[in-house]
Amino acid sequence: MSEKIPVGISACLLGDTVRFDGGHKRLTFATEQLTPFVRFEPVCPEMAIGLPTPRPALRLVKQEDDDLHLCFSKDGGEEVTQEMRTWSEQRVKAMHHLCGYILCAKSPSCGMERVRVYEPESNNNRKAGTGIFTEFLRREMPWLPLEEDGRLHDPALRENFVGRICALHEFNQMWKSGLTRARLIAYHSRYKLLLLAHSQEKYRELGPFVASMSQWDSLEAFAFEYRNRLMELMSHPASRRNHTNVLMHAQGYFRRQLSSPQRQELATLIDHYRQGTQPLLVPITILKHYMAEYPHPWLAQQRYFDPYPEALRLRYGQ
Structure with a gap:
């Protein structure tokens, strides 16, 4: 940071x-x-x-x-x-x-x-x-x-609050450094998986809004409204179901690199998280391991994997 x-x-x-x-x-x-x-x-x-x-x-x-x-x-x-x-x-x-x-x-x-x-x-x-x-x-x-x-x-409310202030801080820094359409689109792209974890429905509503950016006369007015919608979306606590869908989506990026036993192990870890028998940190850790071994530029820039300082240990009990 x-x-x-x-x-x-x-x-x-x-x-x-x-x-x-x-x-x-x-x-x-x-x-x-x-x-x-x-x-x-x-x-x-x-x-x-x-x-x-x-x-x-x-x-x-x-x-x-x-x-x-x-x-x-x-x-x-x-x-x-x-x-x-x-x-x-x-x-x-x-x-x-x-x-x-x-x-x-x-x-x-x-x-x-x-x-x-x-x-x-x-x-x-x-x-x-x-x-x-x-x-x-x-x-x-x-x-x-x-x-x-x-x-x-409350661990869930604590995680949600810290995630929101970090996202808003990055957004404000981007705005302060010079607002452009390319930077706004890049910001939105970095947050795709994290926003899907909070609300798939709201994320799908936000997509067409971002696509309409060029129709706005004022880029600042668009950014102001985007910030409102972003923070409203992230106020919805991320759910176990949504996290599971995001993890399975990320898993798909490694289907060609991983062996059958590796794919099965990862799928099992994600399912154990879905059932509530292990924390979110477990499947995320192995996904980050595969991201390091088989780099993927889009996954590497996703804030979902590092939404806030790891030292806060906010995902340890989820």
């Missing part, structure tokens, strides 16, 4: 003592495993609008206007909704260089989903909200990969 990937993060997840109680929620995966590959840009929206730490807790409250308001949970329930909205609207405009964002779960400012929303009269609540800052972030950059700290403990 030529440079570290810029990723936004809730400051408390890096261990900064910015939470309402004066504490933090340090996320080990971020601070220890991702740090060698990611350049984190920490933000605490509540501190950014001038609130101290420690401070009274904030919560989302649904008022009579049906809008969500950011209010203190005690001492009269004063609100800081406008301050948070004004700051968030301006701050997210300077974040277009980011390739992902890790958010603090349950936070009324940063939560991605299922944030508690309170009703002022009854004090009833339901997990149905999104943090105010996150809402602006999502609105400004709908393509940006977002994930919460708690969800990143």
